[in-house]
Structures are given as structure tokens and as C-alpha cells.
Amino acid sequence: MAVIGAGAIGGAVIEALEKGRVPGASLIAGLHSGSTSNEIDSAIAASDVVVEATTVDAAEEFIPRVTAAGKDIIVCSCGVFARHENPRDLISAPHDDSGTPGRVFVPAGAVGGLDVLAAASRAGKTDARLSHFTIKSPAALGVDEELTESREVFRGSARDAALRFPRTSNASVALALATLGLDHAEVVVVADPRVTRTRHVVEFRSPLGTYEMSFENSLDPASGGRTSAITAWSVAELLIGIRDGVGPGAVVLERG
Amino acid sequence: MAVIGAGAIGGAVIEALEKGRVPGASLIAGLHSGSTSNEIDSAIAASDVVVEATTVDAAEEFIPRVTAAGKDIIVCSCGVFARHENPRDLISAPHDDSGTPGRVFVPAGAVGGLDVLAAASRAGKTDARLSHFTIKSPAALGVDEELTESREVFRGSARDAALRFPRTSNASVALALATLGLDHAEVVVVADPRVTRTRHVVEFRSPLGTYEMSFENSLDPASGGRTSAITAWSVAELLIGIRDGVGPGAVVLERG
Structure with missing residues (x-):
């Protein structure tokens, strides 16, 4: 998987991945505002899931780009969907109409239930x-x-x-x-x-x-007091749910 | 899928399935205490997911039986796991060691979060x-x-x-x-x-x-005031999560 955004949420997700606290997931690339278009395309191509943790403007750009590549995207800046009558309009089919567009997942973020x-x-x-x-x-x-x-x-x-x-x-x-x-x-x-x-x-x-x-929620000090620390963990929980084929929060017992 | 148990939860799950309110799921069989062993085996074999909505004693019998058939089981009577030091011990490998044992899912039931x-x-x-x-x-x-x-x-x-x-x-x-x-x-x-x-x-x-x-929670009148009506819907939500490959409660947007 790839993470777009190196702020409070993206940084915490990357740290959780690097420490092996998201079983089954490994980090392909951390992308940021300085990444080139080629770097971005390569990272998307090499990932199963892309995590967007930036701004609504970047989400507006990346949701069609990632889904058109047939990859799933976890959208943290989900406020972007308020701009669209139908949130699904942001999902883009592959340009040559081959394959299936990726899916969009929205994590619970700072809340639950x-x-x-x-x-x-x-x-x-x-x-x-x-x-x-x-x-x-x-x-x-x-x-x-x-x-x-x-x-x-x-x-x-x-x-x-x-x-x-x-x-x-x-x-x-x-x-x-x-x-x-x-x-x-x-x-x-x-x-x-x-x-x-x-x-x-x-x-x-x-x-x-x-x-x-x-x-x-306790605030993530890296966010200047704006982001709850639980938010990155809700992304991790969603990644594990995608790996398990069910979740987040669903109890899955597999023979160990 | 098959549903074991025709009480308040099993009945409500069957009703939701029959009314088409669980997209993508269809009912193979409703099993109950009068079902023969052959009927049970056929229903399990024809299902992807079995819903247990009976008693802890029945769950104790059905979890190994369903998982040994390589099928997933949603366990409502999850109190059964309290009897076992490791809840995973109830999951049984296929008898001839072919294939993978099914998984066990536990719905949130009457609560959330x-x-x-x-x-x-x-x-x-x-x-x-x-x-x-x-x-x-x-x-x-x-x-x-x-x-x-x-x-x-x-x-x-x-x-x-x-x-x-x-x-x-x-x-x-x-x-x-x-x-x-x-x-x-x-x-x-x-x-x-x-x-x-x-x-x-x-x-x-x-x-x-x-x-x-x-x-x-509002109580399901069919349960004699013991079962919350939300419980059957938590099973439905889990079934949809399994179909979507993520959930329950995860927001999944697919191109419609």
C-alpha cells in the first residue's frame, strides 16, 4: 500500500505500518506534495490500497486517479464528498475501460459506532x-x-x-x-x-x-492540536478489515 | 447462506433475507431442532456462510461442523467462547485435511462501537x-x-x-x-x-x-422481551460486510 500525505494522520499510519502493527500490510511508498507524477503513478501501480491523508483538494484529484488504476483508496479527507451530489461520481473507470474501478473506503475517523x-x-x-x-x-x-x-x-x-x-x-x-x-x-x-x-x-x-x-479523543501533538490520535488507528483498523475481508470492528477468529 | 435457529434472531434474519434487504445474499435453508443430520450437511455444503442463532450448546456443536466443511459461520450465541481458554479451539480443520477451515465471525449484537x-x-x-x-x-x-x-x-x-x-x-x-x-x-x-x-x-x-x-434498544416482541431488534440487523450488516469484503459500518462506495 501507499500513503499520500506526511501530516499527522499519514505519518502515524506510516509509523504503524513500519512497526508491523498492521499485520499483512507493507508500505510501498509515502507520497507528499513534492512527489512527481511518475513517482505517484508507480506507487499506485504497485499498491493494492492507497491511503489519502491530505486535503479535500488532493482527495478530489486522487480518488479518480487511484480508482481508474483499479486500486482501492481509503479517503480520510472525506469532506470532499460534500462537493458532489453523488459521492460515487468521483470514482473513475479505467481509461481504456479494461478492468474494474477501485473502491472507496471511508474510515470512522475520530468517532465510532x-x-x-x-x-x-x-x-x-x-x-x-x-x-x-x-x-x-x-x-x-x-x-x-x-x-x-x-x-x-x-x-x-x-x-x-x-x-x-x-x-x-x-x-x-x-x-x-x-x-x-x-x-x-x-x-x-x-x-x-x-x-x-x-x-x-x-x-x-x-x-x-x-x-x-x-x-x-487525545490529540496528536504532530497535528497542532487539530487531529485525534485515534484517526490513524481507524485507518489501520480499516486496512486490517480489508485484509480479513470483513471489519473494522468485526470479530474475526481464524484458526491460529 | 443457511440460518440455524428459527427464534427471534433467526426469524428476523430470514425475514430480512426473504425481503431482499440483504443485497447479494440468498437463503438456502432455515435449520431448526427438527432438522435431520443430512438436511444440515446439505445446507452447510450449499452455503457460503452459516448464521448460528440458537443456544451456546448448539453453537458448540455447529462451529466445528461448519468450519470443518470449509464454510464461514456467524455466531450469535458467542457466549460459547467463554467455555474455551482459546476461542479458536472451536474451529475445526476439514477431516481429510483438504482445504482451509472456515472462519468465525461475531456480530456486535445489541451494542456497537x-x-x-x-x-x-x-x-x-x-x-x-x-x-x-x-x-x-x-x-x-x-x-x-x-x-x-x-x-x-x-x-x-x-x-x-x-x-x-x-x-x-x-x-x-x-x-x-x-x-x-x-x-x-x-x-x-x-x-x-x-x-x-x-x-x-x-x-x-x-x-x-x-x-x-x-x-x-427496542425489544423484539417475538423474543418474549429478551432480544433486541437491532441484533438481527447487526447480523445483516455483517453479511453485507462479508460480501463487500469490508464492514460492518465501513463506508464502501462502489461505482453505481
């Missing part, structure tokens, strides 16, 4: 309602004013959240894609001067049940 | 701690005495919980297998006369983050 929420959504979406509260420090959200208490700075659909806060809405987009879709999942962004760790609260109500989840 | 908890556990287990609180009505737990307030009726490892409450500990076992193992996950069972819906609370603390999740 996509397993139960996807199952409940499959049972029925009509009466289901999902709200995702992201509670961050004003600095992490780019809020300049001096706050003494928490303040709601955004409320809207996951699509609008991703367009407004492209760097901080990836978990909202993953949750929405796994459940009710980008236009039917509600996102609330709260700036709170008291928080030291980013907090995500997910509320889901449907006839099947009521689920409330709170995720308080 | 196995995605984020598995990822956090893969990052490190040493300082991680998992507690699973199951809050049920006294009747559902077989507690006879008249309670006026909630009472803790068990606190111990997931292994001991499954041995003591084999019918009501499957979610505990799934959580433990996905994270810290049967002997290192703590389970607390609470009888509460006020609850009308079963409630599960999962708390996980590790250097990566603090995760608190509450799952309040």
Missing part, C-alpha cells in the same frame, strides 16, 4: 434522526473572539458542515455516509473555551433504539 | 479499561425477588458473565473479543424494575481517548 448506526439505518431511515455535536476549542475551529462559555457556531446538514469547515468535518461526513446521507444528518459545531480534548457526541434515534455516544 | 474500540485496543491494551453495564428488567435476568430500585446482580469478567448468564451475555463477549479479551473486560449486570427497554452502557478509557456509549 458506525457499525450499530449503519445496521439501524439499514433497518429503516424514515423515522431515524442523527445529530453529531463536535465540541472543540475556539482556536481549533478558527474562532477568533474571546469566549468565556461554549457557543454554537454552526448547525446544519453534514454536507453544509463539510463545505463550511472542510478540515474539521470528516467525522460528520463519515457518520452521514454510513447512515442517513449527507443531507439528512444534522451537525452542530460548538466552540468551547474549556475543552482541552476534542469531544464528539453522536445521538441517533430510530424505532429500533436510541443510541448516545461520546468520544473524547 | 466495536469499530472505535477495536482501533483503540490495537493502539495499546496495557492502560486500557473496558466496562460493559447491562441494565435489564429483573424478569429478563431471571431475578425473582421484588425490586423497588435497581440492584447490581453481577460484576466480573466477560468470561464469568457469559458462564453465569449464557443467554444474556453475548454483547459482553463480542465487546471483549473485539477489545481486551474475555478475562480483561469488566461486565456489570444491573436489574432495574423501572426499565422497559434493555440498556447497555459501554465505558472505555485508554491513553487514546475516553469513550462512553449508551444503547437503548
Whole structure:
């Protein structure tokens, strides 16, 4: 596999791979903004799976490029899908129409529970309602004013959240894609001067049940306080799920 | 695929399959306690995946039988693994040593968040701690005495919980297998006369983050109030994950 992006997430994924903590996966290449087009093509050709951990603009470029090469791509900057009415439009068939386009995978990122929420959504979406509260420090959200208490700075659909806060809405987009879709999942962004760790609260109500989840993540110091350390591990979990043919989070027992 | 068990879970899985709500899966046979050994062998041979939705005793019999036939099995009565020091011991190689034994999958069942908890556990287990609180009505737990307030009726490892409450500990076992193992996950069972819906609370603390999740499930009336309706959908989600080669809960976009 190849990793695009040498920031907090990409660096942590590369480190986990190099330390052998993602069984069965090995790193072909780490790509970055200085990589040449030839280097990129060679790395994609030599990989089964490419991990994108950069920006929505780079994701917009790489999703068609990787899928057209017939390779799967894990998209961390999944806010890119908010720009497209149908997220699948970014998947590109091979140029000579030979072979099958690669698939796109979206990791849970800084949150979890996509397993139960996807199952409940499959049972029925009509009466289901999902709200995702992201509670961050004003600095992490780019809020300049001096706050003494928490303040709601955004409320809207996951699509609008991703367009407004492209760097901080990836978990909202993953949750929405796994459940009710980008236009039917509600996102609330709260700036709170008291928080030291980013907090995500997910509320889901449907006839099947009521689920409330709170995720308080330690921040990766390499990210300038913007990225949760769990995010890179959610990518590792997805890589292992792809290797096992099931997962992430599915318990797989094989005769050892 | 074949489904063993015609109770609340098996029946709901069969219904979802028959209604075409599990894309790509079709039902070969529904097996039950009256099925003959020949019928069982034929159904296993004709299936890719067998769903066990019966009792721990039946799971003990079927896991080796299905895996020895080289077929995968989804085990709902996963409390059976508490009886074995190494859960993998139940997986049996084909008798003539031809081919590969099937794999065992455990669905999340009545809870969720196995995605984020598995990822956090893969990052490190040493300082991680998992507690699973199951809050049920006294009747559902077989507690006879008249309670006026909630009472803790068990606190111990997931292994001991499954041995003591084999019918009501499957979610505990799934959580433990996905994270810290049967002997290192703590389970607390609470009888509460006020609850009308079963409630599960999962708390996980590790250097990566603090995760608190509450799952309040509607009960499947076909189960006599013992089984959550979400459980059958977690099996469906796992079947779709196996078909997609990734999941449950992973967002997979394929060119449509």
C-alpha cells in the first residue's frame, strides 16, 4: 500500500505500518506534495490500497486517479464528498475501460459506532434522526473572539458542515455516509473555551433504539492540536478489515 | 447462506433475507431442532456462510461442523467462547485435511462501537479499561425477588458473565473479543424494575481517548422481551460486510 500525505494522520499510519502493527500490510511508498507524477503513478501501480491523508483538494484529484488504476483508496479527507451530489461520481473507470474501478473506503475517523448506526439505518431511515455535536476549542475551529462559555457556531446538514469547515468535518461526513446521507444528518459545531480534548457526541434515534455516544479523543501533538490520535488507528483498523475481508470492528477468529 | 435457529434472531434474519434487504445474499435453508443430520450437511455444503442463532450448546456443536466443511459461520450465541481458554479451539480443520477451515465471525449484537474500540485496543491494551453495564428488567435476568430500585446482580469478567448468564451475555463477549479479551473486560449486570427497554452502557478509557456509549434498544416482541431488534440487523450488516469484503459500518462506495 501507499500513503499520500506526511501530516499527522499519514505519518502515524506510516509509523504503524513500519512497526508491523498492521499485520499483512507493507508500505510501498509515502507520497507528499513534492512527489512527481511518475513517482505517484508507480506507487499506485504497485499498491493494492492507497491511503489519502491530505486535503479535500488532493482527495478530489486522487480518488479518480487511484480508482481508474483499479486500486482501492481509503479517503480520510472525506469532506470532499460534500462537493458532489453523488459521492460515487468521483470514482473513475479505467481509461481504456479494461478492468474494474477501485473502491472507496471511508474510515470512522475520530468517532465510532458506525457499525450499530449503519445496521439501524439499514433497518429503516424514515423515522431515524442523527445529530453529531463536535465540541472543540475556539482556536481549533478558527474562532477568533474571546469566549468565556461554549457557543454554537454552526448547525446544519453534514454536507453544509463539510463545505463550511472542510478540515474539521470528516467525522460528520463519515457518520452521514454510513447512515442517513449527507443531507439528512444534522451537525452542530460548538466552540468551547474549556475543552482541552476534542469531544464528539453522536445521538441517533430510530424505532429500533436510541443510541448516545461520546468520544473524547487525545490529540496528536504532530497535528497542532487539530487531529485525534485515534484517526490513524481507524485507518489501520480499516486496512486490517480489508485484509480479513470483513471489519473494522468485526470479530474475526481464524484458526491460529 | 443457511440460518440455524428459527427464534427471534433467526426469524428476523430470514425475514430480512426473504425481503431482499440483504443485497447479494440468498437463503438456502432455515435449520431448526427438527432438522435431520443430512438436511444440515446439505445446507452447510450449499452455503457460503452459516448464521448460528440458537443456544451456546448448539453453537458448540455447529462451529466445528461448519468450519470443518470449509464454510464461514456467524455466531450469535458467542457466549460459547467463554467455555474455551482459546476461542479458536472451536474451529475445526476439514477431516481429510483438504482445504482451509472456515472462519468465525461475531456480530456486535445489541451494542456497537466495536469499530472505535477495536482501533483503540490495537493502539495499546496495557492502560486500557473496558466496562460493559447491562441494565435489564429483573424478569429478563431471571431475578425473582421484588425490586423497588435497581440492584447490581453481577460484576466480573466477560468470561464469568457469559458462564453465569449464557443467554444474556453475548454483547459482553463480542465487546471483549473485539477489545481486551474475555478475562480483561469488566461486565456489570444491573436489574432495574423501572426499565422497559434493555440498556447497555459501554465505558472505555485508554491513553487514546475516553469513550462512553449508551444503547437503548427496542425489544423484539417475538423474543418474549429478551432480544433486541437491532441484533438481527447487526447480523445483516455483517453479511453485507462479508460480501463487500469490508464492514460492518465501513463506508464502501462502489461505482453505481
